[in-house]
Amino acid sequence: MDLLPGDRRSRCRDIMHPIALWVKDDGELSILHRCEKCGTVKSNRILPDDSEPLISELAARPALAVGLA
Structure with a gap:
């Protein structure tokens, strides 16, 4: 269940x-x-109603910056 539409738990x-x-x-x-x-x-x-600006922002983040590499 989401707390707010679009967040994940x-x-x-x-x-x-x-x-x-x-x-x-x-x-x-x-x-x-x-x-x-x-x-x-x-x-x-990724679904059609996901935020395109957020997806672009995430694409610009290096994996190392979020501790994944």
Whole structure:
């Protein structure tokens, strides 16, 4: 369940923040989210109603900057 439309929650039920884009083996782009409380990272498919400016911002972030490389 989302706290606010579009946010994501983890098992610990805290807020998930978008941190980076991930290209799956099949070429599909996903948004990686990290839990604010426990640090869990999960991916979610990019959907037509996702924010294009946010997706562009995430694409510009190096993986190292968010601790993924």
